[in-house]
Amino acid sequence: MTKVLITGGAGFIGSTVASALIDQGITPVILDDLSKGRREFVRDRIFYQGDIADQALLDRVFAEHPDIYAVLHCAAKIVVPESVSRPLHYYRENVAKTVDLLESLQRNGCERVVFSSSASIYAPTADARADETSPVAAESPYARTKQMMEQVLQDWTVAAPVRVIVLRYFNPIGADPQLRTGLQDPNPSHxxxxxxxxxxxxxxxxxxxxxxxxxxxxxxRDYIHVWDLARAHVAALTRFDAVVEPAADDRYRVINVGTxxxxxxxxxxxxxxxxxxxxxxxxxxxxxxxxxxxxxxSGDLAGELLGWSAQxxxxxxxxxxxxxxxxxxxxxxx
Ligand SMILES: NC(=O)c1ccc[n+]([C@@H]2O[C@H](COP(=O)([O-])OP(=O)(O)OC[C@H]3O[C@@H](n4cnc5c(N)ncnc54)[C@H](O)[C@@H]3O)[C@@H](O)[C@H]2O)c1
Known part of the structure; x- marks a missing residue:
């Protein structure tokens, strides 16, 4: 594995994942429209400014980097109250545009996708614990875009020779311990x-x-340090072919990433x-x-499959x- 495409790689989580990859000798190729991402976070990194739905741009990225091993799809609009007031915007940005992105990946022969999903899709449970088999019932338009995309991705793996690992993040906090990047907003609302x-x-x-x-x-809540979260992506990439084998009947895997x-x-x-x-x-x-x-x-699927745990x-x-x-x-x- 030499290169990995990260959509949303100028944002909080994508930029931290990019740093974790660089530390492992893997080169991130970053695609971000800078709607929320920061140019400072992609300095000295391979960067394309543009939209995930821009199919010509995606073709250019793959032509210029034919050695892209996998795609980490982190780009999304993420503000829950805004998703309530602007649902169509959220469904367009997070669902419709992701479908365009998947078409570009398919056209360019990219077979490995890691998707940033959210534990906010879980239905409330009496004891507040959730494992990967817990029922989902997203309560906001934002969370529903994640739940819908999971379904789209699963259907895609049935129809095409692609493989998907969905990482359901809990509540990321902190910053890259080396302070290369962190939250864009100095006054976050959480x-x-x-x-x-x-x-x-x-x-x-x-x-x-x-x-x-x-x-x-x-x-x-389950507060997960964003550096641990980034390490989980490195583990998912490193173990990708063992977690979702190319010839497996089921080429779609959901893994919780929490402490x-x-x-x-x-x-x-x-x-x-x-x-x-x-x-x-x-x-x-x-x-x-x-x-x-x-x-x-709850449970330890990330430990079993990825050899990962929060540290x-x-x-x-x-x-x-x-x-x-x-x-x-x-x-x-x-
Ligand atoms: N932060 C959290 O608490 C949390 C929790 C669970 C899941 N997630 C998911 O993790 C991912 C990353 O979240 P984050 O906290 O880093 O958010 P972020 O806003 O910092 O990063 C998202 C990035 O995507 C870019 N982007 C958005 N729409 C785009 C488009 N159409 N084309 C190109 N780039 C686009 C933005 O400019 C931004 O840099 C998202 O998919 C989010 O849903 C985040």
């Missing part, structure tokens, strides 16, 4: 982002929802306070519309998120 905001601004942090059926009443550890919002606050060595002013409020109990990975701690994730934010805000200001 719980860790709100904690960072409370810490830097000296404002209260509010736990929204304290009567969920969890051990302490607050919602639960297997549920972390409640209260536990996240405790880890954050440990990382910064300071207590926050923590308040409590009721659930907001659309809030969910959350879920965390970094929650505190590592908090520290790397803070370090990246400091570096990135200074870079943006300068």
């Amino acid at each position: 719980a860790l982002g709100k904690l960072i905001e409370a810490h830097t601004e000296g404002t209260p942090f509010t736990i929204t929802g304290v009567d969920w059926a969890t051990r302490d009443g607050s919602g639960i 297997g550890q549920g972390t409640t919002v209260r536990e996240l606050v405790t880890a954050f306070e440990a990382a910064v060595g300071e207590s926050l002013d923590v308040r409590e409020a009721g659930q907001r519309p659309g809030d969910v109990i959350g879920c965390y990975a 970094k701690s929650l505190v590592d994730g908090v520290r790397d998120a803070l370090a990246w934010r400091e570096k990135w805000t200074a870079q943006l200001a300068g």
Whole structure:
């Protein structure tokens, strides 16, 4: 394996995966329209600016890099509330354009695809645990685009000599430990982002929802360090042909990528306070519309198939998120 095409490789996860590949001597070829990706994240990397649905551009990429071994399809629109207000935009960007991309891959003889899916497609369960066989019932247009694409990809593997590994990510946090790239938005809206905001601004942090059926009443997530997530992609590529054999009847495989550890919002606050060595002013409020109990990975399919497990701690994730934010805000200001 010499080269791997990463769509969305100028974004948060794709750029981190690109760094992990480079560290293993694999060359990423990046395609991104820079709608959310950052030019700084592709500096010194092979980069094509353009749309995943641009079939002529994809033909050029494959003509110029005939040694592309596989495609990691990370490009997508990812903001859940925006997907509620602009569903057609999300279905076009994440579903229709991905179908165009798959046609380009098929035309260019690319047979290995790793797809960025999301644990947000799982139906809520009583104990908040989800393994790959748990029922799916996506609740937002964004999550439905992921659920739909999984179905499209599975159908594609039945009809064409292609193979697909779907990675269902849980909740990525942190940044590349070497701080090459990280989140584009210095003030993300997820719980860790709100904690960072409370810490830097000296404002209260509010736990929204304290009567969920969890051990302490607050919602639960499975925070996975983005570097561990990136390593899971390297493992999926390295083991691709063993995980989905070319001649297998079933050439489609779903694998959860989480730590297997549920972390409640209260536990996240405790880890954050440990990382910064300071207590926050923590308040409590009721659930907001659309809030969910959350879920965390159960079982160990990623360990069995990929020989992979998460190695970094929650505190590592908090520290790397803070370090990246400091570096990135200074870079943006300068
Ligand atoms: N961040 C999360 O919490 C999370 C969780 C589960 C799954 N995922 C999935 O992981 C993938 C990467 O997410 P991320 O957090 O890095 O988001 P991101 O927005 O940072 O990265 C997505 C990248 O895709 C690019 N892009 C979007 N539409 C494009 C198009 N039509 N053509 C070319 N490029 C396009 C954007 O410019 C951006 O750089 C997405 O598929 C997302 O659904 C993310």
